[in-house]
Amino acid sequence: MKIKLIRTGGFIPITKMAEVEVNFTDKELVRLIEVIKPDPSAQRIKDGNYYQLNVGTSSTPVDLEKVPEEYNELFSKLKNSMKIVK
Amino acid sequence: MYKNHLNPIHCIIPPYMLSKLIESGNKKVADMAVNSKFRSYRFLSDRNFFRAASFYEKTILGAVPKKPAKSTMQMEVYDCRQTTDLTNATLLWDTKNKQRFNSIAGKNVIKGGKASWDFYRDLFGRNSIDNNGLLIKQYVHYDKGMDNAYWDGRRMVYGDGDGVVFTSFTSDIDVIGHELTHGVTENEANLDYENQTGALNESFSDIFGIMIKQRYNNQDVKKSNWLIGEKVLIGINYALRSLKAPGTGYRNHPELGDDPQPAIMDNYQDMPNTESGDWGGVHINSGIPNFAFYVSAFNIGGYSWEKTGRIWYAVLTDSNLAHDAKFVDVKNMTIQHAERLFGINSLEVKAVKQGWLEAKV
Ligand SMILES: [Zn+2]
Numbered sequence: 001m002k003i004k005l006i007r008t009g010g011f012i013p014i015t016k017m018a019e020v021e022v023n024f025t026d027k028e029l030v031r032l033i034e035v036i037k038p039d040p041s042a043q044r045i046k047d048g049n050y051y052q053l054n055v056g057t058s059s060t061p062v063d064l065e066k067v068p069e070e071y072n073e074l075f076s077k078l079k080n081s082m083k084i085v086k
Numbered sequence: 087m088y089k090n091h092l093n094p095i096h097c098i099i100p101p102y103m104l105s106k107l108i109e110s111g112n113k114k115v116a117d118m119a120v121n122s123k124f125r126s127y128r129f130l131s132d133r134n135f136f137r138a139a140s141f142y143e144k145t146i147l148g149a150v151p152k153k154p155a156k157s158t159m160q161m162e163v164y165d166c167r168q169t170t171d172l173t174n175a176t177l178l179w180d181t182k183n184k185q186r187f188n189s190i191a192g193k194n195v196i197k198g199g200k201a202s203w204d205f206y207r208d209l210f211g212r213n214s215i216d217n218n219g220l221l222i223k224q225y226v227h228y229d230k231g232m233d234n235a236y237w238d239g240r241r242m243v244y245g246d247g248d249g250v251v252f253t254s255f256t257s258d259i260d261v262i263g264h265e266l267t268h269g270v271t272e273n274e275a276n277l278d279y280e281n282q283t284g285a286l287n288e289s290f291s292d293i294f295g296i297m298i299k300q301r302y303n304n305q306d307v308k309k310s311n312w313l314i315g316e317k318v319l320i321g322i323n324y325a326l327r328s329l330k331a332p333g334t335g336y337r338n339h340p341e342l343g344d345d346p347q348p349a350i351m352d353n354y355q356d357m358p359n360t361e362s363g364d365w366g367g368v369h370i371n372s373g374i375p376n377f378a379f380y381v382s383a384f385n386i387g388g389y390s391w392e393k394t395g396r397i398w399y400a401v402l403t404d405s406n407l408a409h410d411a412k413f414v415d416v417k418n419m420t421i422q423h424a425e426r427l428f429g430i431n432s433l434e435v436k437a438v439k440q441g442w443l444e445a446k447v
Contacts, residue, residue, distance in 0.1 A: 006362075010234040011255065011264075011315070012326050012335075013364040014342065044279040046268040046287070047236040047369075050361035061361060065170065080230060084251070084341045 001029075004054035005062075005078045006085075011047045016082035020074070029055065032071065038063040157213035159203045161222040163192050168230045172243070175225055191226035191244060191256040198262030199224055199242075201302040205263070205294075206270065209391055210399050215269035222266070226256060235261055237268035247318065251341050257317035261326075263298030264291040264314065275407040280359045282412045284368030289375035290402055296329055297391045307384050329380040332373025347373030351413070351446040374445050375413055382420070382441030386434050393434055397424045417442040 004019040024032070033053065038061050053062045067075045164175035178192045179185050199222050206212035214220040223241035232245025235255035242265040244255045255261055268291050271277055277287040292314055300310045313335065315326030324336040332347035348354060351374055357367035364370060383394035400423040401407055401416060408415065420438050428434035 008362040009364065011236070011261065011369070012342075013369050014233075015362070043239050044365065045236050045238050046272075046279065046291075047234065047265070048238070049234055049236075052362070086341065086343060 001055060003078075005075070005082065006052045006054060006059075007049050007079075007082060008052070009047070009049045015085040017085050018078045018082040020078055022074070032068075033060050033062070035068060036062045036064070036066045038066075157207055157219060159200060159207075159214070159222070160219065161196065161199055161203075161224070163195055163199075164223070164225045165189060165192065166225050166228045166243075168227055168246070170229050172225055172228075172241070178226070189226060191246065191254050194254070194256035195224040195226055195242070195244065195262060198256065198259040198298075199266065201259050202263045202266040202298050205298045205301055205391070209395065210403075212270075215266060216273045220269075224262075226254075235265055237265045237272075239272065242266060242269075247320075251320060252318055253320055255315075255318055258299070258315050259302050260292075260295040260299040260314045261318060262295075264295035267291040267294040270294070271402065274403050275411065276409050277407075278410050279365055279368060281366035281368075282371065283410050284365050285371035286375055286411060286413065286416055288368045288372035289379070290398070292327060292329060292372060292376050293379045293398055294395075297395050300389065301391050306389050307387060310390070312380055327373070327376070329376040330384075332377050346370050347376075349373050349377040349445065374447065375416060378417070378420075378441040378445035378447060380441070381444045382438045385437035385440055393428070394437075396427060397434070397438060400427065413447045417447050 001024060002019055002021055003024075004017060007016040008014075036053075051062050051064055052059050064075060064079065159181060161179075161181050162177060163179040164172075165178045166172065166175045169175075177185075178187045178189060179196060203214060203222065206214070214222065225241060225243045226246075228243045228245050231248040233247050233252040233255070235242070235244045237243075242262070244265075247253045247255060268287070271287055271290050277283050277290075279287055295314060296310070296312060300306075303310075312330035313325035313328050315335075316324075319326050319336060319339075319342075321336075321339070324339060327335045327345065327347060332349040333345050335345040335347070336342055337344050346355070347370055354374065355367045355370045357363040357370065359366040379394065379398065382397075383390040386393050397420050401419045404419060404423070407419060420442070421435060424432070424435045424438045
């Protein structure tokens with residue numbers, strides 16, 4: 001399956017995006033999304049960036065600080081390859 | 087001996103002793119004692135009043151010293167070493183030790199942080215972000231090529247930029263002043279970060295950011311180009327925003343396209359109050375109050391911080407500024423404060439009214 005990482009927000013609001021093909025099982029994906037779910041009570045960061053993960057047509061906000069170690073490399077690569085969506 | 091002791095300037099005699107002196111039978115002593123008692127009661131009630139008064143009330147009464155003797159800047163600068171780990175960032179510099187280091191970003195934030203701190207202290211007697219000497223914490227080299235700067239509620243964080251579209255977000259003093267002002271706003275009206283109110287929150291940061299830069303560079307309203315982030319966004323014709331002409335910070339940029347900011351209320355952008363909707367376009371619609379400030383400042387003339395800045399600071403620190411204020415509330419309050427500070431029929435009041443009129447608020 002293809003996963004898409006999208007970044008929004010910031011000092012000037014721009015959208016950046018990167019995608020990669022992964023071989024997650026559906027169960028693994030659900031578990032990962034559960035783990036990296038942002039804290040809903042978190043304060044709005046002034047000029048902060050926000051990330052979301054898109055799989056197919058569904059989209060979910062994610063907190064990259066919560067990414068488990070075994071996924072660090074994948075998410076680092078994704079993040080570093082993000083391009084501005086024109 | 088009596089003379090010195092009864093002079094309220096030299097000492098305050100306890101009321102019970104004064105009462106005894108008044109009843110002493112010596113008219114001269116009684117006269118002085120009554121006067122002393124009267125003055126000390128007035129002094130005590132003044133002191134009680136000022137103890138209970140808000141910072142804003144003290145400002146109105148001119149009771150806030152411009153340079154409080156004890157306020158000295160406290161700052162720490164940390165190096166995140168291209169990680170997102172703020173907890174384990176390395177201390178580069180602090181005001182106590184003034185360590186030597188090589189990071190240009192680190193040097194930029196010391197310069198910008200000090201310019202911002204001085205601005206608030208020298209002009210408004212404000213002692214740091216919280217007006218209570220808060221330690222200013224700044225984090226540089228955050229993440230790999232991060233093209234952003236933010237205030238997280240406690241500290242300012244800056245990325246190095248991707249090196250292609252953006253350079254370090256520490257490159258412009260106005261961006262540093264913008265972030266520090268988010269802290270000031272949070273400690274004052276704590277404006278909600280959504281829709282019109284969020285756009286006002288952003289606008290206060292841009293307005294104080296540009297004034298901090300203008301003061302640092304000694305630029306009056308005519309000399310300033312009124313651009314925010316002119317170095318941060320790479321390319322001679324580009325800046326992140328323009329207060330003079332919102333929507334022209336960048337045009338036909340190969341990556342970013344056109345600056346989306348409106349300058350007038352007719353072009354207000356209704357956007358979703360979500361992360362991807364910029365919380366209702368807080369960085370977009372801030373162009374409208376930004377433009378009202380620019381027109382006001384330009385018409386008042388001189389250095390923006392001297393008169394126009396005073397008006398906007400009085401609003402920002404006014405306890406009547408609600409956490410969910412709208413553009414029209416800030417419009418009305420800037421007019422009220424201009425009237426109070428400069429007179430109902432003053433040029434300054436006319437300039438502020440004209441500013442909001444041109445922004446069509
Ligand atoms: Zn901001």
